[in-house]
Ligand SMILES: O=C(O)CCCC[C@@H]1SC[C@@H]2NC(=O)N[C@@H]21
C-alpha cells in the first residue's frame with residue numbers, strides 16, 4: 077500500500093470484474109434469442125408466467141439487496157455495533173403478510189401491474205398517482221444503487237468513477253432491454269451466488285488476519301460492537317429493537333408487499349402456490365445476506381479496532397470502509413479483490429435490472445397502453461426502448477446522488493420510507509378499508525407524501541451543522557444524533573430530548589414507512605367519511621381483504637377446533653387448470669372463486685382489464 081492508502085488492482089482483478097459483466101450479458105442475450113425470443117409483452121414482462129419458486133426467491137432477495145447493503149451495512153455495524161441486525165426480526169411479519177394477504181389478492185385479480193389494482197378498487201386517477209409515485213421512488217433508488225459501488229471503487233482503487241457507472245449502466249440496460257424478466261431473474265440468481273461468495277471470501281480472510289475466530293470475537297466484544305437488544309421506546313433513537321424490528325416491518329411491506337418489482341415476480345409464477353412459496357423462501361436468503369454483511373462489519377472492527385482508516389484520513393466517508401478493508405486485507409490474494417468488486421457490482425446490477433424492468437412495465441401497462449392501442453410487436457419494442465431510456469435516466473440520477481452526501485444505507489432506506497411508505501398506505505387503505513373512496517385515496521396519498529418530505533427534509537436540514545452546534549461526542553448532553561452518524565455511544569439526557577416539531581424532525585428514519593403509511597390511511601379515511609364513504613356493495617369484487625371474516629374464522633377455529641377439519645370457504649383450492657395464472661381467459665369459475673375468497677358482499681364483478 078503506498079502512503080496515500082491508495083491500492084491498485086492487478087490484472088486478474090480486472091479480468092474477474094470483466095468476466096462478471098460478460099457472464100451477465102451472456103445470460104441476457106441467451107434469453108433474448110431463445111424461448112419466445114421476447115416477442116410478446118407477456119414474455120418480456122412476465123416470463124410467460126412460468127417461473128419456479130427457487131430462482132424467483134433469489135431474484136426477490138437480490139432486487140432489494142444492492143451494493144448499498146454490501147457497503148452500507150458493514151459500515152453501520154463497524155461504527156455502531158450489531159443493533160442493525162435486529163432488522164432481521166422484521167422479515168418474519170414483513171414476508172408473512174405479503175404471502176398471505178397481498179400475493180393471493182393480487183394473484184387472483186390477474187393483474188398486469190400492481191397499480192391496476194388501484195383502478196379496480198378506486199379509479200384511474202388513483203392508479204396514475206400510484207404509478208408516478210413508484211416511478212419517482214425507483215428512479216432515485218436506482219441512482220443510489222448505481223452510484224454506490226462506483227464511488228467506493230473510485231475512492232479506493234482509482235478505478236475511473238464514471239467509467240464504472242457507464243459500464244454497469246450499459247451492460248445492465250442491454251441485457252434487461254434484450255432479455256426481459258427471464259434474463260433479469262436468471263442474472264439475479266447468478267449475481268446472488270457471486271455476492272455471497274465474494275462476501276464469504278472476505279470474511280474468512282478477515283477473520284484469519286484478525287488472528288482467528290476467538291481473537292476476533294474478543295476484540296469485537298471488548299470493543300462494545302456486540303449490542304444487546306435495545307428496548308428503548310424513544311422513537312428518536314436511530315436504531316433500537318422497535319425502530320428496526322417494528323419500523324422495519326412497514327419497510328418490508330412497502331418493498332415485498334406492494335412494490336411493482338416484487339409483485340411482478342409473484343405474478344410471473346406458474347401458480348399462486350409457487351408465488352407464496354417464493355415469498356417464504358426469501359426469508360432464509362435475506363437472513364443469510366444480513367448475516368454476511370453484519371459479520372463483515374464485525375470482522376472489519378476486529379482488524380482495525382477504533383483506529384479506522386477514516387481517522388487516518390485514508391478514506392473520506394465511512395461508506396468507503398469496506399472496499400478499503402478488502403483492498404487492505406486481500407492485497408496478497410490476487411483475484412480476491414476482483415471477486416469482491418464483482419460481488420459489489422453483482423449486487424448493483426441485480427437491483428438496477430429489476431428496477432429498469434419494473435419501470436418499463438408500469439410505464440407501458442399503466443401510462444401508455446390504456447391510452448394508445450398498438451400491436452403486440454410495437455408494444456414489446458416500446459417496452460425495450462423504455463428500459464433503455466430508464467438506463468440513461470439512471471446514470472443521470474447517479475450524478476445527482478453524487479451531490480447529496482449521506483450514508484448510502486440511510487439514504488436508500490429513507491427513500492423507501494419517504495416514498496414507499498405512502499404507497500404502502502395507499503394499498504392498505506384500499507385493501508383493508510372498504511369504506512375508503514377515490515378522493516380519500518388521492519388526498520391521503522398526497523398527505524402521506526407531504527408528511528414524508530416534511531419530516532424527511534426537515535430532519536435532514538435540522539441535522540445540518542450550521543443550525544445546531546455540534547458538541548464533542550464525549551460530552552454527556554450531546555445533541556440528539558439525528559443524522560445517526562455518531563460513532564461512539566451517545567448519551568441523550570432528558571433535558572436535550574427534542575420536543576414538538578423538533579421531535580418529529582429527529583424521528584428515526586426507520587419509522588418513516590410506518591409514519592407515512594399511517595398518515596395516508598388516517599387522512600384517506602377522514603376524507604372518505606367527509607365525502608361519502610363507499611358502500612361495501614359498491615366495492616369491486618376481489619379488491620378487499622375481509623379482515624373481520626378472516627378474524628372470525630380464525631377465532632372459530634380456535635374456539636371449535638373440530639370445525640377446522642371442514643375446509644374453510646376462503647381457501648378452496650381452485651382446481652389445476654384454473655390455478656394457472658395470467659394466460660387463461662378469465663372464466664366465470666375463476667371469478668366466483670375470487671369472489672368467495674375475498675369479499676362476502678360482492679356485486680357483479682367489474683370488467684377487469686383483460687390481462688395483457
Ligand atoms: O441494499 C439496498 O439496496 C437497500 C438496503 C436494504 C433494503 C432493505 S433493508 C430490509 C430488506 N433487507 C434487505 O436485504 N434489503 C431490504
Ligand code: NA
Nearest residue numbers: 138141423427
Ligand atoms: Na441487488
